[in-house]
Amino acid sequence: MTTDTLTLRALNRATLARQMLLAREEISVTEAVGRLCGMQAQEPRPPFLGLWTRLGGFAAADLRAALDGGAVVRATMMRGTLHLMTAADYLSFRTAIQPVLDAGLKVLGARAEGMDRDAVLPVARRLLEESPRTFNETRALLQAEFPDVNERALGFAVRMCLPLIMVPTADRWGFPRSARFALAESRLGEAPSDTPAVDELVLRYLAAFGPASAADAQAWSGLPALGEVLERLRPRLRAFTGERGRELFDLPDAPRPDADTPAPARFLPEFDNLVLAHADRTRVISEAHRPGLTTKNLRVRATFLWDGFARGTWELERKRKTATLRLRPFEPLPRGALEELAAEAESLVAFAEPEASDLQVVSEP
Structure with a gap:
């Protein structure tokens, strides 16, 4: 049985669609x-x-x-x-x-x-x-x-x-x-259900983060042996092959936009599940940049997305009435990226620090 292949960009856009990004x-x-x-x-x-x-x-x-x-x-x-x-x-x-x-x-x-x-x-x-x-x-x-x-x-x-x-x-x-x-x-007013609804949990994971592999679902949930669950659910799912040859499962009617769908600049906070919810995170961030996401004390840094992928981290600080958002790109950004990122960053600063009268966005090497 053959399955359709999903390119990395198609996988990225499918995940961003589920994540409302x-x-x-x-x-x-x-x-x-x-x-x-x-x-x-x-x-x-x-x-x-x-x-x-x-x-x-x-x-x-x-x-x-x-x-x-x-x-x-x-x-x-x-x-x-x-x-x-x-x-x-x-x-x-x-x-x-x-x-x-x-x-x-x-x-x-x-x-x-x-x-x-x-x-x-x-x-x-x-x-x-x-x-x-x-x-x-x-x-x-x-x-x-x-x-x-x-x-x-x-x-x-x-x-x-x-x-x-x-x-x-x-x-x-x-x-x-x-x-x-x-x-x-x-x-x-009530206690949690006594029934361990693992099948339903995996389906909900796919709806939010799919298409995904068993290893991805395990990385997100912490539960082991979810390959057995996906095999049980296979008749209800659609299977794909990723660029790396992994089998990926998805809900048949879940959104899978065209790989060329535009992806706007977006800022993700610390610990956002988008950068944590897969064993293979290349759909969001390259392997070369992944180590930069986590600090020595295991804090997951805030990241920004450009063209759908994590291109750097950011920090927001306020001193008196001045709020400054600092961009730290992993590598030089494409022409035009900084202007779009700066506009989104200014809106974020206005939301996060509404009492600041001076808003600054700074890109650092």
């Missing part, structure tokens, strides 16, 4: 977060910038309202990292991700010595049923109950093994530095 969409915050199947939210600000770059007319108040009303939640999900999810997706997929979170406990090593999760988790649940708590508070209370167990191990086990949701506040980006956590059922 070919044109800003006029949809609600909740619909956008659902279409993206979550947004990485290790820090509170990046999802606001990520939605700004994808949605027409987006205002920070839109996301704060969705968080306050419970339509969107911030919780530990894919790869054991914090994500924004729609409440419906969180309830549907939290159980599917639990094996990833269980595996994450291995990082505790000897610190987990003497810890009995079956004893710890009911106590933690009782404490959080009494009131939402920060993890500093939760760890201290658990340490009093289990004085011979490492305090950090207690807190980490609770974070990984109980369905918890961060409680939003009136802070500018929705959450304080040390946020309180609540049990999902307390915050949403």
Whole structure:
């Protein structure tokens, strides 16, 4: 059986279309977060910038309202990292991700010595049923109950093994530095589904990031052996071959624009899933430039796209009334690129730093 081949540019444009990066969409915050199947939210600000770059007319108040009303939640999900999810997706997929979170406990090593999760988790649940708590508070209370167990191990086990949701506040980006956590059922009125809906999760991944391989889906979710899932789903999918010879799966009716479709300049925030959601990331960034995405302490840098591909990183700083966005291209940009990037950057600065009276965009070597 032969399959169609997708060029790198065709793969790029298909992914950008799913990610709402070919044109800003006029949809609600909740619909956008659902279409993206979550947004990485290790820090509170990046999802606001990520939605700004994808949605027409987006205002920070839109996301704060969705968080306050419970339509969107911030919780530990894919790869054991914090994500924004729609409440419906969180309830549907939290159980599917639990094996990833269980595996994450291995990082505790000897610190987990003497810890009995079956004893710890009911106590933690009782404490959080009494009131939402920060993890500093939760760890201290658990340490009093289990004085011979490492305090950090207690807190980490609770974070990984109980369905918890961060409680939003009136802070500018929705959450304080040390946020309180609540049990999902307390915050949403119901507990996550007991059914591990892995098949549906993989289909949603393809809708948001496809066409993609099993290895890509595994890199995004942290789940192993998704090749078996894709084989089970094969009758419902369309298969392609990438330029590197990998088999790629996709939903039959998903958008796959022409490879020559124009891609506007776009700015992605730190930790954006577009640059994290595939094992083979050449559809977005070259192998030569990929190492520059991550700092020594594992922060994922903010990137900018030109002609659909990551061409450099950017940083935004504010000093008094002056806000400066610094572009750091990986290599010299094509003629005309800087002008388009600067126009988009000025709009981003105006959104991110509305109180600044002086906006500057600087390109550095």
